[in-house]
Amino acid sequence: MKDVKVLGPGCKRCIAAAEMVQAEADRLGVPVTIEKVTDYAAIAGYGIASTPGVVIDGKVVHAGGLPKPEDLAKWLGA
Amino acid sequence: MTLGSVTERAPGAGPSTAKWVAGTMAALLLWGLVYSQLVPFSEWVVSLAHIDPTSQLGEALSFFIYDTPKVLMLLTLVVFGMGVVRSFFSPEKTRALLAGKREGGGNVLAAGLGILTPFCSCSAVPMFIGFVSAGVPLGVTFSFLISAPMVNEVALGLLFGLVGWKVALTYLGFGLFVAIAAGWVIGRLHLENWLEEWVRNIRASAAELPPENVTVIDRIKAGIEAVREIVGKVWPWIIAGIAIGALIHGYVPSDLLASVMGQGAWWSVPAAVLIGIPMYSNAAGIIPVVQALLAKGAALGTVLAFMMSVIALSLPEMIILRKVLSPRLIAVFVGVVGTGILAVGFLFNALFN
Numbered sequence: 001m002k003d004v005k006v007l008g009p010g011c012k013r014c015i016a017a018a019e020m021v022q023a024e025a026d027r028l029g030v031p032v033t034i035e036k037v038t039d040y041a042a043i044a045g046y047g048i049a050s051t052p053g054v055v056i057d058g059k060v061v062h063a064g065g066l067p068k069p070e071d072l073a074k075w076l077g078a
Numbered sequence: 079m080t081l082g083s084v085t086e087r088a089p090g091a092g093p094s095t096a097k098w099v100a101g102t103m104a105a106l107l108l109w110g111l112v113y114s115q116l117v118p119f120s121e122w123v124v125s126l127a128h129i130d131p132t133s134q135l136g137e138a139l140s141f142f143i144y145d146t147p148k149v150l151m152l153l154t155l156v157v158f159g160m161g162v163v164r165s166f167f168s169p170e171k172t173r174a175l176l177a178g179k180r181e182g183g184g185n186v187l188a189a190g191l192g193i194l195t196p197f198c199s200c201s202a203v204p205m206f207i208g209f210v211s212a213g214v215p216l217g218v219t220f221s222f223l224i225s226a227p228m229v230n231e232v233a234l235g236l237l238f239g240l241v242g243w244k245v246a247l248t249y250l251g252f253g254l255f256v257a258i259a260a261g262w263v264i265g266r267l268h269l270e271n272w273l274e275e276w277v278r279n280i281r282a283s284a285a286e287l288p289p290e291n292v293t294v295i296d297r298i299k300a301g302i303e304a305v306r307e308i309v310g311k312v313w314p315w316i317i318a319g320i321a322i323g324a325l326i327h328g329y330v331p332s333d334l335l336a337s338v339m340g341q342g343a344w345w346s347v348p349a350a351v352l353i354g355i356p357m358y359s360n361a362a363g364i365i366p367v368v369q370a371l372l373a374k375g376a377a378l379g380t381v382l383a384f385m386m387s388v389i390a391l392s393l394p395e396m397i398i399l400r401k402v403l404s405p406r407l408i409a410v411f412v413g414v415v416g417t418g419i420l421a422v423g424f425l426f427n428a429l430f431n
Contacts, residue, residue: 040402041277041280043204044204046282047285048208049170049173049212050196060285062287062290063285064170
């Protein structure tokens with residue numbers, strides 16, 4: 001089970017990023033739990049400066065803009 | 079020029095990359111062809127309407143019909159170019175460059191990076207906290223936060239298209255000056271204690287992101303995405319702005335405007351700044367109006383001060399920043415930036431008398 005956190009205050013892109021993660025996980029058949037982190041202090045605690053951010057199993061893998069599907073596949077597969 | 083340098087840097091550029099680059103070149107060529115035909119096109123449309131081109135209605139109409147496609151096309155080009163350039167920058171990289179920088183040089187660097195780094199007001203708060211908590215000095219952070227929304231590609235592209243490159247460069251220069259000076263002053267005041275308490279308590283080390291493999295195709299796509307997002311959002315504003323500008327062109331008497339916003343009226347600069355603060359429009363809606371005001375004899379410094387005030391000091395942005403800044407700090411921010419804009423307006427009216 002991969003633990004995925006999508007960091008973002010609830011903007012359109014943050015929601016889109018969470019949907020992308022879910023779609024990619026479904027395609028790969030990787031079980032995931034997706035949590036949306038919207039609290040500014042919590043987001044800042046991950047040390048990013050732009051949203052949406054993606055955290056997989058506690059490691060920040062992406063910040064700012066939508067991630068690329070092929071990158072998501074790589075992160076989820078590893 | 080941009081595309082050429084991108085191509086050289088790309089590792090393992092394949093045939094699909096060549097296709098994208100060729101497609102971009104073809105699109106740019108088509109753009110140039112259409113752009114060169116705009117004047118005959120607008121004259122043809124006005125002639126169809128059987129209106130005397132020298133009448134008030136005729137002047138307003140030809141201004142509207144010529145300027146709307148012209149401005150939209152120029153904006154598309156500039157936004158595309160900036161979208162590609164910005165794919166080389168990210169807030170995280172900018173933060174790494176600014177962290178621990180001294181004030182002064184740091185303010186200059188921050189204001190410059192504010193133009194190049196992708197920025198949207200929705201991520202202003204995470205960015206602000208991310209910068210401050212990772213050791214970017216408060217004043218340097220403010221230089222970035224003032225420059226990023228004020229000196230943007232929409233403002234520069236529209237000024238360039240409607241008023242000319244001299245005014246666009248002037249706006250760029252004075253925008254940077256206000257961002258540098260205001261950030262420096264805020265840094266000198268040592269207002270770190272006026273941040274909201276929870277912001278002061280965050281001590282996060284900057285996240286180490288895995289390197290992202292950004293290809294030439296990704297950069298071209300970033301340009302297209304920027305056009306879709308920005309031009310897709312601001313085009314109604316531009317058309318509304320040009321319509322108002324057209325009315326001013328055709329109907330507002332020059333004498334009236336020159337007496338209210340001309341160089342003789344010293345009080346018009348502070349008035350323009352004050353009126354601009356509660357107004358919120360992106361650069362897109364305001365610049366066509368700016369152009370019409372200038373054509374009718376309003377002083378350049380007054381008009382630029384108005385425009386900067388509308389763009390840089392907006393109520394929605396303050397409401398967003400209120401989450402991290404105390405009301406006192408917001409008041410200082412508005413006061414310092416407003417004073418800077420005021421100085422620019424006066425200086426400009428005095429210099430270009």
